[in-house]
Amino acid sequence: MKIAVLVKQVPDTDEVKMDPEKGTMVREGVGAIMNPLDMNALEAALALKRGAGDGEVTVLSMGPPQTEEALREAIALGADKALLLTDRAFAGADTWATSRVLAEAIRKTGPFDLILAGEKATDGETGQVGPEVAAMLDLPFSTYVSALERISPAEIRVRRTIEEGYQYQILSFPCLLTVLSDLNEPSMPTLAGKKKARRFSLETAGNETLDLPKEELGLSGSPTRVVRISYPKITRNTEHFSGSRLDEGIERVVTLLKEQALL
């Protein structure tokens, strides 16, 4: 069973701080981690490979050269192959342009029986790249997968966690799935795994390998453009209460509750 796992390196979001004066993101000293849901995707891939008795797990990521760290982490966890898609021309890609690169890389390195990815990344939180890649490759896909079971050599049954409960779907291979954290508990890398990862030679590819039209790459190839970054507007006249005035504040809350017939 050949499985591809799409991973993204993201800022360790708990560490992202804003400069209160300049209003910009403080990037210095911000750590980078593998997107947590991609760890669940990798764990599922490794479990399916074990269940099948044979197979190969390939991790793919598009990003700047330092994305290598996330791929080495995946090797330490048990992935067999890693491909880093890096090229200055890829920089600034939106979800469409990112999906274009990942889809082409899958087309060139595949075929795969299954492609797995986290439902969304913690930085962009769009959840769009998985379904876009599937549509570009004309593969059946499912999302919000919180449980899965390979029910036959050719088919997989998934449980999707949606608003009203669970929806079950059966997909035949090849297909693409995006997964939630309920799916499994990602394991920790072993010492042997870490050692292997340090020595492992990663494959890298840029656009000379993918050979996509230049006008479809990166920022200039992205249909969407960020035109402004702003702070949310202050919309309310806040009454502040602290210290000895807290009693007054509590009375104010009670008055508001009465005004709205909530009390």
Add this chain to the structure above:
Amino acid sequence: MQTETTRTPSGIFVLGEMRNGHIHSVTLELTGKGRELAAARGCTVTTVLLGGEFKDDPADPIRYGADRILAVNHPSLEHFDQEIIAKVTAHLIETEKPEIVLAPATTAGRTYLPAVAALVNTGLTADCTGLDIDPETGLLLQTRPAIGGNVMATIKTPNHRPQMSTVRPRTFRIPDPEDRTGEVLHPAVPERLFASRIRNDGMEYLEEQGANIQDLDVVISGGKGLKRPESFRLLQELADLLEGGVGASRPTVEAKWIPYPHQVGLSGKVVAPKLYMAVGISGAVQHLAGMQTAQTIVAVNKDPEAPIFRVADVALCGDLFDIVPRLIERIKKEKRS
């Protein structure tokens, strides 16, 4: 690709959401928003309804701002199938050529819309909290929280069509219904588009814990300032007194202090209650996006600089373990009198 100047406004598509044959309220919220954008752009609004059997009148969205309804009924649309709904939607976009497409950022919309974007080769902006028409270019301005939810980004789709956005339910209010006229059309869709490689294998409906916080008048939410999961009991006591529910910030859900259905924010639920109380929540934009349309906001936090205070009507600055019990006692006293 055409440039904006050579193009005449070709209308706004609102992709409705059908659940078990009923028109979900997010359809009306987006139809209302579509109407506002159409007024600014000078174009029409078409609400698209794709479903198995309709239990509601498909003409309903007309009263909320739609000029036309495109209704497609087919047995294979009875259960959500991302492959079919993506293909049928892409087909309607290719035949009707709308310049703007608004869709719900529900699990369904967030699943099939990216596939539609790939099929028709255009951009898609997820979870927009603000939508406007740029008066100079006529382009759709899509605003959403960015960089882990700390700032707002405004996004344009300058050259590709349509310009597509998903919007979380309850981000916009349903407008008051009006006496309007419009037409309900049943477009022909090629039968081959209803074929799928995915098999539906049943639903399991769950009584979601805390699921109803979107329908309550009072929501009391807790953040990491609660220090430990047990502190949510204090919030529950206050919520019970006011017949409300308990919400939570993303970090508390990620720390597994409280289940996901309680999560308020961009990656959780958007709520718009009469009273929203944020206890021990600093107020990341990601959280603010989920509650800032509440009628009254009360924030309790020990940090006088907490961003949550900027969107609050009443800011109570101090120790929540002192303030919340005092508020509970005061409300109990009020109820006794």
